[in-house]
Structures are given as C-alpha cells and as structure tokens.
Amino acid sequence: MAWQIPPPAINDPVYLNHRRWMRSALELAQAAGDAGEVPVGAVVVDAVGKLIAAGENRRERDKDPTAHAEIIAIRAAGQALQNWHLNNCTLYVTLEPCPMCAGAIVLARLGLLVYGADDPKTGAIRTVANIPESACSNHRLPVLAGIMESACRVQLQSWFKQRCR
Numbered sequence: 001m002a003w004q005i006p007p008p009a010i011n012d013p014v015y016l017n018h019r020r021w022m023r024s025a026l027e028l029a030q031a032a033g034d035a036g037e038v039p040v041g042a043v044v045v046d047a048v049g050k051l052i053a054a055g056e057n058r059r060e061r062d063k064d065p066t067a068h069a070e071i072i073a074i075r076a077a078g079q080a081l082q083n084w085h086l087n088n089c090t091l092y093v094t095l096e097p098c099p100m101c102a103g104a105i106v107l108a109r110l111g112l113l114v115y116g117a118d119d120p121k122t123g124a125i126r127t128v129a130n131i132p133e134s135a136c137s138n139h140r141l142p143v144l145a146g147i148m149e150s151a152c153r154v155q156l157q158s159w160f161k162q163r164c165r
Helices: 013-034 069-081 099-108 149-163
Strands: 041-045 051-056 090-095 112-117 143-145
Touching (some): 013 041, 013 069, 041 069, 051 069, 069 090, 090 149
Parallel strands (some): 090 112, 112 143
Antiparallel strands (some): 041 051
16 A cells, blocks of 8 residues: 555644645636536645646546546646656645556656545555555655545535436
8 A cells, every 4th residue: 555644633734734735626626527527636736835736637628538637737747847756746636546647646756645535446546556556666655645535525426416417
C-alpha cells in the first residue's frame, strides 16, 4: 500500500490547509460537472503553499481520453515550474486517481498526493490497485486519503444521480 500518512487532528493547521486546497479542487470539480464532465478537480501546490496549477476533467470538451483533472494539473505544473520533477509539490484531487493518473503522479515524482474519495472501480492508489507501491514504480509517494471525503463522494454521487434520470 502507498505510504499512508495518518489522518491529522481536526484543528491541526496542516489539516486545515489540506482542507483549504481540497475545497479549491472541489470548486473545479463543480465547474467540470456543470460543463457535463465527471466532476473531478485537482490543484498542485508548491513547497511554500502557492497554487501553481489547476485542472478539471475535460475529456468530453477536449475529445481527449487523457484529459483527466490530474493530468491537466500535472502538465500545467510542469510548465509553470519549467521542470517535470514535481518533488516539492502536493497534488490535491477530489477522487482517487485511476491507473493512468497514478502512473503520471509517480513519473512526476510528486512530493505528496492528497485525495478525497476512494474510487471502488478504478482507484489505483489503494482501492483496486496500488501503482505507487508496485514493482514498476520508481518513486515512493506519501499519500493522504480521505480529506473532505464525504463532500467529494457526495458531489460525485449527486452528479451521477442527475445524469441517470
């Protein structure tokens, strides 16, 4: 299993900061959902806590199967830093990354992954598979799961319920 960070205390300043960035990712997810995309949002924050990149699902709009929120945010972060090594960055994403995104996260050598809801169908961090801990991974990634999990899960479930009516 990817190296799991124990959940912090609710009033811990680090935890509050994680919640702040996850709220930003949730806002992007909402925008994606409003545009007809599966509502997933992602932000990349640098070592000093500055937002350097953001992404939301754009597969339908871009007609691109790789246009997941995480991929868009990672690409933008690399461009912003002019470096594909994102060792000192944190990626916040509302849903556990799929195999493609988990691979990109490992290859980008992100310093920390923080995500909201587990993905029981394609989660590749801990739920279905564990790409960061697999033999093919060249980077061990600290992971903090479950930040604002309920809000992330409810947002996704509500969107799918509306689509299936």
